[in-house]
Amino acid sequence: MATRIRPSSKRCTVIGGSGFLGRHLVERLVDRGYTVNVFDIRQAYELPGVTFYQGDLCDKLALVMALKEVSIVFHCASPAPGSDDGALFQRVNIDGTRTVIQACHEAGVQKLILTSSASVVFEGTDIKNGKEDLPYAKKPIDYYTETKIKQEKLVLEACSKEKGFLTVAIRPHGIFGPRDPQLVPILVDTARRGKMKFIIGDGSNLVDFTYVENVVHGHILAAEHLKADSPLCGQAYHITNDEPVRFWDFMSQILVGLGYSAPRYHLPYALVYGIALLLWFISLILRPLIQFKPTFSPMRVALAGTHHYYSCARAKQDMGYRPLVPLQEAVVRTVESYPHLRNGE
Ligand SMILES: NC(=O)C1=CN([C@@H]2O[C@H](COP(=O)(O)OP(=O)(O)OC[C@H]3O[C@@H](n4cnc5c(N)ncnc54)[C@H](OP(=O)(O)O)[C@@H]3O)[C@@H](O)[C@H]2O)C=CC1
C-alpha cells in the first residue's frame, strides 16, 4: 500500500497570495519560518522562500500542483467586491471554492483557513457589536455578499474530524493598510473628483476598520489553534481592531493626513440611499447602450451611513487574539505608505 508522506506543519499555500491581504500574510508567514507556496491568477512580486504557481483556482489540476506536501491552505482569493459581474462571483467564490476543497482532499491537506467577511451578516441596517451567531443576511446587498455567504457555508460544512480535514473561517471587516487597492485609493479618487464634501447621515455611525497586520495575525492564530480537539473546527471568527470608530472621522483622518479637506456638509441617509438605488437601476437599464458606474453604489452608501461593528470576543477566547497594532498607529502607518496619493502629487 502506498504511504503518503505527512506534510510538514509549516508548509502552506496562500491562494490569492498576490493580493493585498494575501501578500501581507505571505510576508508574515515567511518571517515565522513557514515554507510558502502562492497560488494566484497573477504573480505580483518575488520573495525568497516563496514558490509561485500562477493559475485560476477553478482549475483543479493546476491547484493540486500548488498543494502538494502542504498541510495548511489559506484561501483569500476573490473578485474585487465592487464588481457587479454575478457570473464571475458564482464561478470564483462558489464553484472555485468547491474546487479548492476537492483539491485539498486530493492533495491530503489537513487545514483550510478561509478569508470570509463580516459582511456575510450585513443587510444594510445597523449592527452593533454583532456576534458570530447572527444569521446570514437573508437579502444580501450585492453579489459579493451573496457569494461570500455561500462560500463560507461550503468551507465550514467541509470540516470533518473523521477525514482529518479541519476548516475555519475568518471574518475581517474593512481591511486597510499599505498597498490596499481599495479603501484609500477609492477615497482619494473620490476626493480628487470633488465628491467627498458630504457626510451621509449625522456622522455618528460606528464602524470597524481593521489594520491588515491584525487580520494576518488572526489568520495565523487560527491556523495554529485549529486542531481536532479545539473549538475552532467548522466555526467562523470576527477579526477586528476592537476599536469601532465613527465612519466619517476615520475617512476624514485619512483625507486630512493626505492633505485633502474633510467632508463637512450633511445629507440625509434616506435621500442618498434612494438616489444611489435609482442610479444603480438606471445604469442597469442602460448597460446595453452605455456603461457607467456610480461612485456611491447602494452598498457603499449603506456602509457609509449605518453602524456596523462586530465583537471579536470569540477569537479572543478561543485563540488568544488581540489586535497587535492599535487604530491610531495603523492610520499613521497607512497614510505614510501612500506618498504618491498626497494632494498635489
Ligand atoms: N478588503 C477588505 O476590506 C476585505 C476583504 N475580505 C476578503 O479578503 C480576501 C482578500 O481580499 P483583498 O486582499 O482585499 O483582495 P485582492 O483583490 O487584493 O486579492 C485577491 C487576489 O486573488 C486573486 N484572484 C482573483 N480571482 C482569482 C482566481 N480565479 N484564481 C486565482 N486567484 C484569483 C486576485 O487577482 P486579481 O487582482 O488579478 O483579480 C488577487 O491577487 C477576499 O476573500 C475578500 O473577500 C474580507 C473582508 C474585508
Ligand SMILES: CC(C)=CCC[C@@H](C)[C@H]1CC[C@H]2C3=C(CC[C@]12C)[C@@]1(C)CCC(=O)C[C@@H]1CC3
Ligand atoms: C463613501 C466613500 C466613497 C467611501 C470610500 C471608501 C470605501 C471605498 C470603503 C469604505 C468601507 C469599505 C468596505 C469595503 C470596501 C471599501 C469600502 C466600501 C468592503 C465592502 C470590502 C469587502 C468586504 O468584505 C466588506 C468591506 C466593508 C467596508
